[in-house]
Every structure is written in C-alpha cells, then in structure tokens.
Amino acid sequence: MQPTHTNKRGEEMGMDEKPSVLSVENLEISIKLEEGLLMPVRGVNFKLYENETLGLVGESGCGKSLTCKSILSINEKRCNTTGTIAFTDKNDTTLNLLDLKFNSKEIRDIRGNRISMIFQEPMSAFSPLFTVGYQMVESVYLHITRNKKQAKDLVLSSLRKVGIADPEKRYTQYPHEFSGGMLQRALIAMALLCNPRILIADEPTTALDVTIQAQILELLKQLQKDYGMSILYITHDLGTVAQMCDRVAVMYLGRVVETATVQDIFQNPVHPYTQGLIGSVHKIGGAKERLFSIEGNVPLAMNLEDRCSFYDRCIRKDTKICCNKEPQLTQVGDEHFAACYQPEIKARGGSQSAG
C-alpha cells in the first residue's frame, strides 16, 4: 500500500501521485559584495502541492523572503539565482520559472495572474496617489478583460468575497481611508482577482493586531477552499503556522533543514534547530517552564565552510561526523525530511506506513 497523506480538509492523496504545483530544487541565490560572495540562499528544496498550505518558517537571515521573491523574479538585479522552480499550471504544463527572462512578457503573465503575492505592509503595497479600485482594476485589465464594466464588477465581487462591506464606496476610496485590516483584505482581494493557482503570503499578518490577524487568517483559509488554490505562507510566528498550515518547511541560514506535516513538526521535530525553535516559544495555556534558548547568533552567510551550518550552535553535534560536509535532506519518516546527521526520531505509536 502506498503511503498516503491526509491534508487538513480530510482528503486523501497518494504520495507519489500527488501533483506538485510548485517544485523548488537546489535554489541558490548569491550576491557579489565588496567583502566577498554573500549567499543568502544556499540550496532550498521544497514542494508545494495542490490545495494545501505550506508554511515556510524561519528567522531573520534565513532567506525565506528572497526565496519567495525569486519565484516571481522580483529580486534585485544583483541577485544571481540558480536552480529550478518548476511551476505546474492547471492545464498540466510545467515550466521552469527561472528560465524566464527578467521582466519578460512571460513572467509578467504569471505575476498577479497565475501566481499572486501579498505582503506584510498593506500600506506600502498600495500607492497613496490612486484609489484602491483603480489599482485593483489595473490587474484585471492586464490579465482578464479590458471591458470597463466587467472589470469593475469583478473587483466589486472580489471585495465582497473578502468581507469588505459596502464595496461600491470602498472602490472609490484611497488607501489612507482604510484601516490596516481592511487594507490587507483589499490586498488579498487584489491578489485573488485572477484566480491564481498559488498565493504567496509573505508575513501577511505580522503588522496587524491579534484580533485582526485572526480574522485575516480565517479569511485566507476560507478563500483557499473556495478558490482551490495553494498557499505558500511565510512567517516566523509558530502560532499562526500551527493554525494555518498543512505542511511546514523550516529554513535556517539559506537552506531548508526540515520539512514535515504540521503535526509532525510540532510533535516530533528531529532537527536540533527546529527543536530549539519550538522550545523557544511559550505555548499559551501551557506549563510555565523555562524557555529553551538556542545559544549563539545566526552567522553571516559569507565564506561558510562546507559543514553543517548549525554546527556552532547545536547541542547534539558530533565532532567527527557533523563538521565534514553539509548534510542534505534525507527522509526520516512519513513525509518527514531533515538535513541532519543526528536526527532525533521519536518512536511513534500507531500504524507505521509501509515504505
């Protein structure tokens, strides 16, 4: 029997036959600086499947923002990107997004249309000079239709779907007339106008209050069901990961160090960094134990030696094995991968899957 995976919506899917919507392989980004070669992304591998939310978790300096921006090719020109980003659209054609030339018509066809992105600061995502309606309708003109009435209707229905009351009035308003939460909803509405296959959400709720954050996350979950899209959710907040994501990829210093289902990440993290991260966060309502703190700081991603990047801060390191070569992602369990020579795999109760 092939191992199966059940996502949050209770649908079962076979492991190997799962269609991946986005497959990132060996993504590397380097920037030439005066002091040397900076490599903020040093080999990122993950897959995003249909109808799921993948959380990309990491702290500052791990390279998650650069990774996502490279999917839509919106990094600065001085970033040298190599690797493969395979995007499979609804009609089953696959193309490598990195093959597309910078700012070419092909990549612009995909931006906002097949793959959309929402950002942390909704205030900066909208221009203060134009009405929200005008900016949203621009996207429709580009990708769907040039008919003014049809475009406006599309925008209005989109605004309604994200829960903005009185969309007719809001259409003519300027961004400064919206509150933070409203504006983030409008941004989401704009991102979903063309019914994209993938929505990349780069820390969409970090700048919002807790109660608004809860509303936005609920909204995203509902929209995912309605639109049938995949969400790549970038964050450093483990709480939102637990509530939003089906699967999680943990990044450290430019590499993915562990990927697993969200339950496994929280209950059976095997990489020492993931374990440290989970231990650093106090679970509200949980026992008041002393927080685990990872010693040391994140090093600069320049002139790194070829050994495990977490070596200096790891509490489990083996001086003979771990400092020889950078570990690659290897399977440590059902849909569970980790880049570690000393993964701490706990024995699980319940049915083991046949390999």
Added chain:
Amino acid sequence: MNNEKEEKALEKKRLKQEKYYMASQWQLMGRKLVKHKMALISFFILGMLYAGAILAPFLAPKGLEDYSGSYSDAPPTKIHFFHEGEFMGPFVYRYKIERDLFENKIFTEDKAVPYKISFFVRGSTYKLLGFIQSDIHLFGVENVEEEGVKDQAQVLLFGADKLGRDLFSRIVIGSQVSLTVPLLGTMISFILAVIIGGISGYYGGFIDTVIQRIIEVLSSFPTLPLWMALSAAIPAGISVVNVFIFITIIMSLLSWPGLARTVRSKFLSLKKEDYVMAARLAGVSDAQIIRKHLVPGFMSYLIVSLTLGIPSMILGETSMSFLGLGMRAPATSWGVLLQECQGVSNIANCPWKLIPLIYVGLAVLAFNFLGDGLRDAADPYK
C-alpha cells in the same frame, strides 16, 4: 602549508572585522570618503589652492602695488629656451608696441634682448602670513639695470591688465580673499546656525515659532539688493583688512538662516530617538544631552551642508566684487579682476583676462565634489 595560508586569511578577515567594530562614526566616514575618487581629487585641488593662497606673495612674481605702463594690456609672455640657436634656460622677450588702423595695440616680441627667468629672485617686499617679512619671490625676471628704460621686463604667465599689472600675480594674491572670505563666512554662519537652530529645535514651542519667523523674513530678502545696501553702508577710506571683515560678516549674516533650518530639523528628529529618552530617564541634564547625543548626531549632515554652501559664498563674493560692491583697491579678489571683463571689446582683445573665471569654476567644482563625497560617506550605518 595550505592550513597556514587559510589561517592567515582568517586572521586577516578577523582583524578587518575588528577594525570595523571598533570604528567610530568619523573613522567609518573617513574610510568611505577615501574611496570616492572625485572627492579625493577635489580635496587635493583645494589643498593646492589654499596652499597657494597662504604662500601667495611668495609665489607671485609681482606684488599688488607693482604696475607697468609699457605692459598695459599685454598678452601672456611666451617662455623661450633657445636664443639665437643657443640654449639659455627659460627667458622672455620684451614687447614692441605698434598700433593698427583702429588704434588697437599690437604686441610683437622684440627678439633682441633675452631676459632670464630665475628662481628665488628679489622683488617687492611683502609680509608672509602677516609677520614674516621677505622680498624673495619664487620666480621672476632678475632685476637688471637698463639704460633708457624705466620699466622692468616682466614674465607675464597670464598676461597683464589695463595698468600693466601681472594677472597671474593678482590671481594668486586675489585667491587669498576669494578663498578665505567664504571659508570664514561659512564658519561664522555655522556657529550662528548651530546656536540659533539648536535652541529653536531643542526647546520648541514659542521660541521655535519666533525664531522660525525671523528666519523666514531674512530668507525672503532678495540677496543682491541687500548686499548692495549693506556694502554701501561700509564706510569709505577704511583699511583693507576691515573691508575684508565687513564683507565676511555680511556674507555670513545672509547664509546662517538656511543652515539653522537644517540644524533645527535634525534636532527635532533626533530628539524623538529612544536613546535621547533613555538618557533623560537616566538623569542626564539637558545640556549634556545636547552636547553628547544631539550635536554628534547631526555633525556629519552639517559638515556636508557647509561644504556644499561654500561654493555659493564664493560665487557671492565674486559677484559682489565684480559689481564693485566688494573688495576695494588696493586689495584684490577674483571678482575684482573680472571687473575688467565688462565690455565685449575688452574680452575680444584681451581674452586672457577671463582666466580668473577658471579659478572660480575650479574652486566651486572642487567644493561641490568634495561635498558630494562627504554626503555619500556621511551615513556610514547604511
């Protein structure tokens, strides 16, 4: 062997990093400035110009008072090395003056007698830096007693003006005024701006409002008529030095408002920084906060504003003197020298009289590039 090399490279990297960690704001700024090529070149050019101004009487072959009837409006003298086929070292010829149909002077070289150019010749006396008396000049035509000729032969690198005065000497000596008035004037503005702008920005409220209105009124006066009025108020017949001081004060009084605004806005923004509040909570007095936190905070911006403000003062002083409102005889500045360029026939016949313009342009450009470099270097924490 390889290990040693690696270790050395690592050690070098560590030292470099350590230097970066220990570097203060000024050191970081200096390091960045040195990498800016135009700024460096400008710095050297300005250094040479100012050194020239300090040593002016020594570098100039002729003094301010020397004039010569026979050399009136003479073009630059050619420097020859071979006289009648023989090598003689550098020398010049006198001019034979003829007039053409339109009564214009035509200068041709009288190749009969060569006049040697020597170094460290004796000439008119001067006081270097105000107290070192001397009469030695860097170069010039040696004093030779001649019969039947009243005027000395001269080497005129840049030609002569209407009174036969060596333009090169006058440019070099004039640079003393043209380069120091802006510098001194700027420094006085600076002090005024820091005090007034600082009070305005730190205390805010009513004081701020009053000072800002005063600044606005001062800024709205048209500069040229104001200069003319103030310059006309300078009493006649006072010494050169006093005229110099008055001009400097006039220039600085007109430029401190702009600088004060910069200081005030910087104060306002720095006042809100958390570290200022932390200092206040720690019990540090207001005066100490201004001295230790706010002033160093805007110093770099102020220096950039200064450096970029000096060119306008140079142009201001030059313009004033050009219009006859600035320095008076016998003192000279580049602007005064340009007075003779009024009139097309003058320029057409004696184009060398425009050479002071090159100096003005050079000084202004050099300050601008230096200011650019400083501004780029000024935020070392980017």
Added chain:
Amino acid sequence: MQDKQTNTDVILKVEHLSKVFSSKKAHIRAVNDVSFTVAQGETVGIVGESGCGKTTLGRCIVRAYNATEGRILYRAGDGTEYDLQNIDKKSMQKIRKEVQMIFQDPYSSLDPRMTVFDIISEPLRANFKDMPKEQIEQNVKEMAVKVGLNPSYLKRYPHAFSGGQRQRIGIARALVLYPRLIVCDEAVSALDVSVQAQVVNLLKDLQKEMNLTYLFISHDLSVVEHISDKVGVMYLGKMVEYAPSDMLFAKPFHPYSEALLSAVPIADPKVSMQRIPLTGEIPNPANAPSGCFFHTRCKYCKEICKTQEVAFVEKENSHFVACHLRDEVSLQGIPMEE
C-alpha cells in the same frame, strides 16, 4: 501599603491616571482613568492592541510624559511614598535612579555614536559625578557579564552587535543603577523568536537576582502569559480587566479579554480554538463610543452598555473588571494544560 493577594509590599499604585493629548482638532484620551496596583518583585503584564494606550501608560509611569490627571504612588527603596505626579525636582532625581525603562527598538535605543562602554556608563556618570574611573569601569564590566555580554567587546560601537545583543546592552544600561522598578516597553517584540527566548530568560533571571519589579508592556499574549504574575488588559485607553495571570487566562470576565484570548494562535496544531469573532474595527480614540467603550463590538451588548459608563471594580479576589454584565455572562478562556 500591602497587596492583598501576595501579601507583599506594594511598590506602585496607579490611581485614576489619565493622559490627554489635545490639539486644535481633537482631544485624545490616550490613557483614561486607569487604576491598578503592583506588588514588589512581581511582573505585571499590560496587554492590548494598537491604540489601547499601553505605551503611553508606561511612559507616564517613568515620567517621560506628564500625565493629565491622577496619581502615581511610588514606594521608594527607603520606604518613603511619593506621588510621581506631584514631586519636587530633587526627589525626582532620586527616583530616576530607581525607575528605569527598556525600549522596543534595539536599533534606535542605542546612540550609534557612542561606544557600548559609554552607553552603559552614562547613567553612572550622570548620577555619581564623583565616582572614580576605576569604579565605573568595574560596575560596567560586572553589569555586562550579568546580561551575557563579553566584557572585552565593550569598546565596540553598537553597529557591531546583533539585535539580541543590543537589547542586552539596553538592559545593562537600565540596570546599572540597580533600579527597583523597570518598565519593559515591548522589550522583546522586535526580536527573532529564538532571541526572544534568550532575552525573556535573562529578564527572569535578573528579576530573581536583583529583586526587580517589572511592568511588562506587550501585544504578544503568549510571552505575557509566560512571564507575568498579574495581567492588565487595555482597550482604547481604559483598563478593562486586571487579574492574576492564571485566573485571567483561564477564565476572563470581560468580553474583550475573551475575544483577545480566543484570537491568539496557539502553537499546537491539535488545538483549534473556538474563535469569538469581533465585529467592526477599533473606533477612533478621538471619537470614543458612549457608555462602555467596547459596546460597539461586544456580542453581549445590552442597552445599559450603550448609555452608562462602566466602573472598574473588584469582582472577586484581586480580579478587577469593567463590565456591566460581569455577573451575568460566562466567558471562555484558554484551555490550560495541567
């Protein structure tokens, strides 16, 4: 003064504190009639969303702002009680040594033009003008070690340090005078998760070692629950609930607290919270609603809530709440682990 619950001395008593910012266009009551008590040695967390006034409250307590009304009763180390709102200059200078603040932004809270040594020693030099150089140096070095900084790095400038290390420098600066009350204004909010853990542990250790009292202002409820003995919830300038931490999180008495707690994402995928939806947006503080401020978004709202203002009263056992319906509604808290 004695605190009923913990039976220890009270170090701070805030009574009907208000801070109004007025301009020609509007009057904003950033802090509106807030009263609470802090016992010595404990940590009081103040939580709320944007516009609730918690930062202004903190700044009023350290006297960075001058409050408009009310009293701030502070018990100094020698036992004398002072009203910080009504205090002479000399006594204020003395109190300054005992009440300090740790700031949110590790990048703007340190003067980039001073060495770390100068930053930490500045309070010493300002308050003890006669202290000899060697003693200053020794004090600074000791404090640096206490907060986990390498003393040999003291001659460096702030740009050499990471965010977490800078925050440690800020903590060292706040503690070098051996204060008694520290206001932590979102002290860990700008830090990465793992660095937050380091700093939170550090703060807890230092509290034990130096017998400090913390007023911990934050919007992050997980951190506040972890570190606080008592918690105060603020909304639009008013304190709506104040109780011992376990009691408030397990069973709040104010509908806003309930909504707030239900919105916190729990770092455990097994738990799914029944979210209490809050309709509408936070009202404009210049145009606060009538009666109970919260009535426009409260799902339990009744007529009395729209018209009558609410008093902040003790419902039970040091648990204060400002709600007309406090005896009628039964609210949901966070499911607690045993």
